[in-house]
Amino acid sequence: MEAQKPSEWFVLMKLKLKTAQEYAANQPWQNWSIYRVPRRLREAQDNKVYVTQTVSIGPYHPTDEQLQSMDRHKWIALSRTLEHSGQDLDVYLDAIKRVEKQARACFQEDISHLSSNEFVEMMVLDGCFILELFHCSPKTENAHDLEAVIYNRTMIDDILLDLVMLENQIPLSILDRLLEIISNNQPNYRAVDLALNLFNAEWLTCTQSLLHQEPQQNPISLHNSWWQTFEKSPPEYVRKWYSFGLDSKRNHRQLIPRVTELQESGVKLRRRSSNQFWDIKFNKGVLEIPSLWIQDSTKPTLLNLAAFEQCHLDIKEAAITSYLVFMECLIKSPEDVSYLNRHGIVQHLLGDDTEVVDMLKIVAKEMLTDAHSNRYANLGDDVNAYCCQRRNIWRANLLRNYFNNPWVIISLVAAFFLLLLTVTQTVYTVWPFYRSAP
Known part of the structure; x- marks a missing residue:
């Protein structure tokens, strides 16, 4: 008897299952560092707090016409970078191509719609723009060169605010690679150092830092520990x-x-x-x-x-x-x-x-x-x-109700002395009779 061929529906399910197994085996989430805002948070807030208003960085918002008006400044920044480093454009493109796979893996959302050339161009263009802003920030000695990249100095605050948007990012490893080329493979600082020079302390709170001082766990171990805890005791943990x-x-x-x-x-x-x-x-x-x-x-x-x-x-x-x-x-x-x-x-x-x-x-x-x-x-x-x-409650009530007003304090002090005088007078009155008693 001829064996029955599996249905097209069954074959499709097997294919989907295999794809899911391969995805889980690769554990791509361990490399993620650039995320989409969770829907739970986005729907709870005014969407503007998560959407860039001036400049688009990275692949999540590349088609916004209003943001594309900043592209001219990105090309100016790239031109200045090439001028300062003395390197040709192809050196930058080749360097980013070599780390393209690792850079793509940093994005939570699938960005396979971007060709290799499109992705590399975006990383170089956005990366050089960010580095020029870091070098020309108001805190550095090159602040007077800012107009060469951004002609309107008041625009810088809007750009800085866009650069802290969760979805408006590129990997720090891209910036580090570009810095290596700019400094002829002898960098004396990292991209994170330049970023902290611009975004630390006074920028948000005027006095405090946004950084953890205590050592942080590796993000991969954090994900692993979370899942291990969840797998061991999901009901209690949830x-x-x-x-x-x-x-x-x-x-x-x-x-x-x-x-x-x-x-x-x-x-x-x-x-x-x-x-x-x-x-x-x-x-x-x-x-x-x-x-x-x-x-x-x-x-x-x-x-x-x-x-x-x-x-x-x-x-x-x-x-x-x-x-x-x-x-x-x-x-x-x-x-x-x-x-x-x-x-x-x-x-x-x-x-x-x-x-x-x-x-x-x-x-x-x-x-x-x-x-x-x-x-x-x-x-x-x-x-x-x-x-x-x-x-503690009684003491607070006492202080609030009786010692919060100077006139009340004066009255209490006067009453205390009056009571003291009354007691003293009573003692002196009674004491002779007490002593004369047989």
Whole structure:
């Protein structure tokens, strides 16, 4: 009897299964460093915070007509790079072609629609543009040459904001390779050093750094550890995940009471001197928070950095995400903002304090963090434990109700002396009778 041939549908399923197995075996996610914003985050925010407005970098937004107007400046930057390095264009193209496969692997989204020539041209053009901006930034001695690349100096702020967009990136390895050519294979600095010179400290917060000081795990090991944990105990691990979004239908653990509740419980808030705005400490009833300067660029910058953490890091390592959730729990009203402003903790250039509350409410929406082991979990437990102690609440009420007004203090002091005099008079009155008693 002749064997029945497999149906076309069955053959197609087998092919799909084989493709999936090959994909899983290659583990392409281990090389990803440039991501698309997760739909969960994009739908929770105004889309503008994730979309470039001035310049397109990389393959995710190459067809936007408005962004293509900046291409002229990219070609100017390339011309200046060739002039400074004394190298021909083909040297740059050949160098990037040799690392094309590794560079493509950095992108989460499939970019196979770009031919090899198109991809290499994009990497060289965008890379040289970024490096020229780094060299001609206002912090460097070549700042006066900025007009040779960007004729309008006011445009630089818009470009810098675009360069922190999650989807507007190229691999750092491309920039490092271009730097090697520019310096004749003897680089005395890396692309990351140039980037930090431009984007560190004052650019966002005026005083703090965006960087982790403690050593970070390798992204590959972070992905592996996440999956290993998930495979071992999925039900328990999933239940530990909380979204601190403001959807009223979603239950979530309150990380820390708001400012006014902390005051009522006797917690004092002070500005902390630190070079990291998330370096928050609590000790003996004092919550110390570094100063944060909020301006128009703060919201998109923090959201894109948090989106990168959500895509690239273990949730427990997401410092900015944890910080946003913490601050949203802390600030619930304009009165909370006003108090922090008076103590130098939150300063802003927004319209009023209500806008700060609304901004934090928006940026914390749909942020996922591990409620039991995020950066501030232990701190939050300590603060909540302190707030639950009755003696702290009584002391706070006493200080607030009786020692917050100088006239009340004077009245209490006068009453104390009056009581003391009364007791003294009573003692002197009774004492002779006591001594004369048989």
